[in-house]
Amino acid sequence: MIEKIYCAQVKPEMEGKRVRLAGWVYRKREIKDKVFIVLRDSSGIIQTVFKEEISKEAYETAKKTGIESSVIIEGTVKQDKRAPGGVEIQADKIEVIQNVEFFPITKDASPEFLLDVRHLHLRSPKVAAIMKVKATMIQAAREWLLQDGWYEVFPPILVTGAVEGGATLFKLKYFDKTAYLSQSAQLYLEAAIFGLEKVWSLTPSFRAEKSRTRRHLTEFWHLELEAAWMDLWDIMKVEEELVSYMVQRTLELRRKEIEMYRKDFTTLKNTEPPFPRISYDEAIDILQSKGVNIEWGEDMGADEERVLTEEFDRPFFVYGYPKHIKAFYMKEDPSDPRKVLAADMLAPEGYGEIIGGSEREDDYDKLVQRILEEGMDPKDYEWYLDLRKYGSVPHSGFGLGVERVVAWILNLDHVRWATLFPRTPTRLYP
Numbered sequence: 045m046i047e048k049i050y051c052a053q054v055k056p057e058m059e060g061k062r063v064r065l066a067g068w069v070y071r072k073r074e075i076k077d078k079v080f081i082v083l084r085d086s087s088g089i090i091q092t093v094f095k096e097e098i099s100k101e102a103y104e105t106a107k108k109t110g111i112e113s114s115v116i117i118e119g120t121v122k123q124d125k126r127a128p129g130g131v132e133i134q135a136d137k138i139e140v141i142q143n144v145e146f147f148p149i150t151k152d153a154s155p156e157f158l159l160d161v162r163h164l165h166l167r168s169p170k171v172a173a174i175m176k177v178k179a180t181m182i183q184a185a186r187e188w189l190l191q192d193g194w195y196e197v198f199p200p201i202l203v204t205g206a207v208e209g210g211a212t213l214f215k216l217k218y219f220d221k222t223a224y225l226s227q228s229a230q231l232y233l234e235a236a237i238f239g240l241e242k243v244w245s246l247t248p249s250f251r252a253e254k255s256r257t258r259r260h261l262t263e264f265w266h267l268e269l270e271a272a273w274m275d276l277w278d279i280m281k282v283e284e285e286l287v288s289y290m291v292q293r294t295l296e297l298r299r300k301e302i303e304m305y306r307k308d309f310t311t312l313k314n315t316e317p318p319f320p321r322i323s324y325d326e327a328i329d330i331l332q333s334k335g336v337n338i339e340w341g342e343d344m345g346a347d348e349e350r351v352l353t354e355e356f357d358r359p360f361f362v363y364g365y366p367k368h369i370k371a372f373y374m375k376e377d378p379s380d381p382r383k384v385l386a387a388d389m390l391a392p393e394g395y396g397e398i399i400g401g402s403e404r405e406d407d408y409d410k411l412v413q414r415i416l417e418e419g420m421d422p423k424d425y426e427w428y429l430d431l432r433k434y435g436s437v438p439h440s441g442f443g444l445g446v447e448r449v450v451a452w453i454l455n456l457d458h459v460r461w462a463t464l465f466p467r468t469p470t471r472l473y474p
């Protein structure tokens with residue numbers, strides 16, 4: 045790697061020091077006998093100034109260098125209150141690695157165009173900031189999971205059955221058989237708990253959803269946990285502790301990047317356990333009292349959840365959903381057979397569901413009955429049913445939508461901005 049320092053490492057107190065930087069031309073302007081190039085690298089930006097009397101050759105080259113050209117610049121650090129960060133480089137040397145005559149992204153580019161050239165847009169500091177926040181959030185999750193004794197496992201992506209309903213499976217030919225892209229690692233994590241007890245995985249999950257909402261992708265990153273011996277209330281405590289740590293740690297390490305997207309940090313700062321908990325029944329009452337046309341037994345969609353989140357200034361749980369709107373694997377509530385022991389975590393500010401979780405049905409016969417009720421074939425779940433034959437235990441788990449949490453933390457208007465190359469029903473390229 046070439047000898048250089050990062051833009052963010054240049055400080056006013058380095059006045060007079062000679063430095064070498066490498067990056068891309070982010071902005072450029074010519075004023076009288078000077079050329080100002082704002083250089084960008086992964087750490088940020090720095091202003092460099094080229095003057096004819098310092099180096100005619102460098103000045104002439106700088107004049108001809110286009111936006112997003114890759115360059116190596118050398119010069120002397122100079123304090124200057126007018127420059128971003130109060131410091132600039134008095135440049136005397138520029139090596140153009142590749143000059144760019146015309147860079148296709150302009151200030152007035154539409155969101156769809158920016159997605160068409162996503163491979164070029166990733167370099168923008170604001171987009172890079174999203175990826176830094178996402179990386180830090182997952183780093184924080186790993187930190188918490190390690191200290192709380194959870195084992196990372198690596199489940200398959202090529203699978204043979206649905207977890208969250210057959211309607212959203214992506215089907216593919218697997219030699220002479222049929223396979224599907226995983227909707228959720230859950231069933232495999234449930235197998236892993238008999239050896240490791242507390243397991244987690246971070247995998248891509250795939251949903252052939254036709255929903256064109258601001259919170260659905262066809263491929264998203266899914267952080268899933270599964271634990272033996274835990275009931276719904278235990279796993280909800282795990283959820284709120286994990287999410288609180290992820291949010292607070294990301295606030296601590298990525299404040300600068302978050303400030304590029306939001307000014308009000310209230311809901312993030314409020315993200316500390318315990319989170320408020322309301323029942324599905326209470327949620328329906330709240331929605332009806334706010335004039336939402338919804339009856340008990342109906343599912344809450346993005347619009348209903350948006351209204352519900354107006355009541356809270358931090359993430360909160362909704363628990364005790366009706367059985368018929370939830371997945372086959374969820375354990376029936378012994379105190380009310382109409383319901384299951386499931387809980388969603390909703391993010392405030394209109395973002396809604398970020399986590400889906402539940403206690404799992406651990407009784408063999410009841411699980412077979414639920415599979416049949418859902419119109420599925422128990423033969424397709426033979427291995428999964430075996431887990432209820434050989435030392436079955438109470439167990440619970442959940443799945444966190446990584447892009448949805450990033451979208452909430454950064455107040456993004458669509459989850460597609462929270463992933464490197466978004467996949468939606470209308471976008472598979474680039």
Ligand SMILES: NC(=O)C[C@H]([NH3+])C(=O)NS(=O)(=O)OC[C@H]1O[C@@H](n2cnc3c(N)ncnc32)[C@H](O)[C@@H]1O
Nearest residue numbers: 228230251260261264268398399400441442443445
């Ligand atoms: N291990 C588990 O218990 C997970 C469980 N089998 C599951 O997949 N639940 S979920 O369908 O609610 O999805 C979990 C979360 O996954 C996110 N999710 C779910 N579907 C999507 C789509 N289409 N796009 C983006 N994010 C999505 C969202 O935050 C959900 O709350």
Ligand SMILES: [Mg+2]
Nearest residue numbers: 388397399400
């Ligand atoms: Mg869900």
